[in-house]
Amino acid sequence: MDMPLIEARDIHMHFGHVIALAGISFTLEEGQVHCLLGDNGAGKSTLIKILSGVFRPSKGEYLVAGRDAGFGSPRDALDAGIATVFQDLGLVPLMSITRNFFMGREPVRWLGPFHVMKFAYADRVAREEMRRIGIDLRDPEQAVGTLSGGERQCLAIARAVFFGARVLILDEPTSALGVAQTSMVLRYIHQVRGKGLGVIFITHNVRHAMAVGDAFTVLNRGRVAGRFRRGEASIEDLQGLMAGGKELAELAEELGGTV
């Protein structure tokens, strides 16, 4: 059997007296798109922040390629080939698109004691990768603060795809995207899987999840509420598990239609 790319066993996460995760196990295999679903505050972002090295779990084991990850910082995770698009995107508005694109992974050459950035190369890559995701940059030196919300999301995604060598983690990447960009992101996820990478995809849109997911894990209040493989569950099943299901059904009745 193939070793999973990522394996988390019985992960607990406490913030003071707040228990964000109460024993979660999770695996991601090569070439798998694993969708994480759940209501607001279910613990999805907390889990992926542990997987991407931002937090250390209060308790539990985290293995990458079968070995203890021991990430001390997001840099370690990036070095291990795990790239993440965080919910808050991780962009610095005052800095240029290029500087943001390569932040923490600057392409450099040595000049005496200095690491000089290769700006011509960086500008070119940023422009190309953004065009690939469907955004035509006016100027890669433009400050990120001048981009629209969706353009920023595309930048964060393009960056993670570019640097994610083994695992790509996307925390609600399509929440602000237009139709064309959303389908581009879903197509990306599909392509990335085709190259053998693992993808963790967090979304509130069950349709998007069903469109690309191979496996589904539903979280509720810091615990796993359900796990499915592709074809094992219908959209309704998933929606039902996402705690909003019952309310949605009632709401549909109230409004006299479907939601």
Added chain:
Amino acid sequence: MDESRITGAAPPPRLDERLGRINWAQRLMMRPDSGAGVGVVLLLVFFAFAAAGSGMFAADGIMNWLHVSAELGVVSVPAALLMIAGEFDLSIGSMIGFSGMMAAIPAVYWGWPVWVAILFAFALSVALGWLDGYLVIRTRLPSFIVSLAFLFILRGLSLALSVMLTNQTIISGVNRAAKGDWLAPVFGGQIAQPVFVFLAHAHLIGTYRDGSPLVSGIPMVMIWWVIIAAVAHFVLSSTRFGNYIFAAGGDANAARSLGVPVARVKVILFAATAFCSALLGIAQVMEFGSAAADRGLDMEFEAIIAAVIGGSLLTGGYGSAIGACFGALIFGIAQQGIYFANWNNNWFRVFLGALLLIAVLFNTLIRRRVTGER
């Protein structure tokens, strides 16, 4: 990293019709330091009239205000870098007095070779700057407060130690001790003296009665200013560390989540600021031949003001090293220009306060333009 790229078909390049042409003049105006650059020119033009015939623009007059600018520039440049990284160092002024003392006391009272005393003072200052930064990172207190504590501690130490060890707060006789030392002239000496002798012979610059030129050479502190500014500008605009500095001040959380070593960057900048403060303190001691415990009074505020006038945002994430140099120039020109124009020098404070206000408003405007916020 190339091979990890998605090889989907990209649409062919086309010119974006929404892209207005940006000419070089507009690009220049988007720079953080352009306002201060214009300010320097305006101020020079102003004093060319206001202080006409006063000798402000003779060789020795120029040397006079450039010297003031250089001393401030040596510390305003690192202060700007630190501000861009999102932190302040209010201990700059105290560090100048302290480092001077720490070089003078061993050299004069303990009989150390001057070069050893200089290295000792540098090492001590950088270690304290590092500690300052380390405490800021560790305690997560605002650097404003931590370095304010250092302001008092260092000033108090300079006074207390000098009184305890020497019974004085002014240590003179450093020039005698430094005679023949190889390191002292690197900070307190002058270069290009023959050029000025030549210019004097050619009657291009003024001379004393005995024919020696009014300006005997370029003081080393000016050279250090240029070196520090050039290195800082290069680091900020072209290197990975520069990217780290902008990121640390722009959004420390985002930077950290992408693997930028924010804590290390800030601690290094605190140490670098302490290094430059010590450099100025030691240069003053070697140039004047004496150390005084109250040297560098208010310099921390002057350095921060120069950085802000130079276009650095008080909130971090944006600014320029060249701008901090312009800020120091504006400071030197205005302070000495008012003296040359023979006005009451209290006007200088009024001018400085007004300029600071204008600069802050202008910076906010520029930031809105850059980030597109309304």
